[in-house]
Amino acid sequence: MSILRDAGLILGKDLRLEMRTRVIAGQVVPFGLLVLVLFAFALDPDRRVLSEATPGLFWLAVLFSTLLALQRAFEVEAGDGVPDALRLSGLDPAGIFLGKVAGLVVHMLVLEIVLLAGVTLFYGTTPHAALLLVVTCLAATAGLAAVGSLYGILSAGMRVRDTLLPLLMLPVVAPVLISATQAFAAAYRQASGSGWRWFGLLVVFALLYLVIGMVAFESLLEES
Amino acid sequence: MNPLFRMHPDGTASRASRVFGLVLLVAVAVFLAVALVISPPDSGPNASENSMGDLVRIMYVHVPVAVACYTAFFVTAVASVAYLVRRSEGWDLLAAASAEVGVVFTVLTLATGSVWGHIAWGTWWEWDPRLTSTLLMLIVYIGYLALRGAVLDPVVRARRAAVVGLVAFANVPIVHYSVDWWRGIHQPATISRLDPTIDGLKLFALMFGMLVAIAVYVWLMVHRFRLEFVRARLEEQGLDTALAERRAEAETASGANPVTAPKGAS
């Protein structure tokens, strides 16, 4: 399976880059925590709004941090001659796409673990239904990373990248925000029954965009 | 080519499109007369369950423009796929023209929906599933047009826009279902909605409205497409000149010492 081999190469390279530069650990994760703190300033922490809104605030913080992680992930691929090198490399474009998605998923799962600890500590909410929480994180993150990688390469190398990427990506991932928030809300209410339906939608979303990304990535890698 | 469809060399219209435009103008006038005056209000013995009175007339505009905007985005998606398969410029221009007109119709859909909501629910905006998903769709296609505006190279632009045009449409049902479920939690279907049972002249007004809206979409889209097409031809004309100029550089350069070649060659 040369696609998986190539995806593994890209994943390994991205994890190594993170080990060398610590951009996710040192900048993006602290930013996510900062957003949680800012929500507390915006919503009075004494009136229980925070604990009730925890699922939505958690996923908003994830979404904003994802944008930063994405910009970092595709900034490195727009470096000195790297787009040409990727085209000449012999790597399967679908493999490059899956590798970028996998790298983002790993980084974002770390972010989500830290943010979950953050909401538990700062907002005083205790999660229940651990299984639903975990699988929701996995499916939602896969969907976000798939859409993000698709739009990340699309806007890579453009002068207006930083402003265009959120405008293109956020409305498309709105269903992920809704579904993941509802699934989390169900998990926090200990009513996971309805949460599984949202989880199903997240899985469909992730699969759809993984397929679109694998098919379309070559076309986007072509010229930039 | 049939003289009926021959385009003026410097314009965007043909004889056929002019006739079409005039017929359309009359049709719009007739439609307004039917929708606003001739058709009966939704009241009295023939009224539908939720008896909307004169308010039903907004529907004759709202539903047709909504149908037109979905049609427009559907055409954009089909043209985007066709571009990815065929790689011919025409499909890209069609996708762009259709999306632009679609955005205009989406704004109209939201505006008429909002007016209806103001009268029926007393608020300009309600987080109704259909309004909400239409708003998201509008933003997605604004992003599509922004992308087109940001990329300069026509081939790169066409490729990227085709992917976005496809993704944007694939996303419409997902957004719709998720928003529908989302609102379904808080809002059981007790609130009065914009779907009365209709018959007779009311049904005619609605159907006629859809026909007119689709025709207006086609007319606008065709002109937008032709404008882009003429612009592309204009740039292509420049190519022959550019090639000739480029080849002339060679003669200047080969006459001179390559080291002191004129600035024009760099």
Added chain:
Amino acid sequence: MEPVVNFRQAVCLLGRFPALAGVDLTVGAGEIVLLAGPNGAGKTTVLRACAGLVTVVDGEARVLGVDLRADPRPVRQRVGLLGHSSGLYADLSVAENVAFWARAGRSRPADVDAAMARLGLDGRLAGVAVGRLSAGQRRRVALAVLVARRPELWLLDEPHAALDQQGRDLVDSLMGDAVAAGATVLVVSHELDRASSVAHRTVHLAGGTSVETAGTAAGAGSQPHPVELVP
């Protein structure tokens, strides 16, 4: 036998600009051909077209038996392009970069080690991040990637630039080794004296067209090549 590079009146557009306005170029297997010409003549675009990175929109263009006008992608991993930019990840070390790009091209680990040693990168430099290297050192790393990937067609864009004397000699011997191993080399250089001593033939470009081709000192003694004069 079919030539490795065969261009007939090839036209390439960069946006709206015809960077190549009808280039004729034939490079036979095992040749080292020097592309010369003033700045902006289209030399770099010829190399990028050979690598399948720039679309040929008119004329004929075949490289390594691949018709570039039909689909240039199959040619890409068979060529090695040394461009002005390094194509390296600035935050990764020299060894990591060479290993990543070589593995992407399915090179053997032994080739990677040999390439690093050949370019003098197996010592202290191996662990240094590429972003901290000088331009010349970065060029050596890019060359190491090229050597490890063993391309069939070498496309070198001013390979001597930014290199020290020892590095330049190394580039010349690398070109010789490549040809000895059965590869073909197309090289752009402004250092005509140095390059033409290695190259078999020189092709002059100007204004996006090929002006003339002529044998060089190095080529005179070896195989006879027909000298083409193109209007």
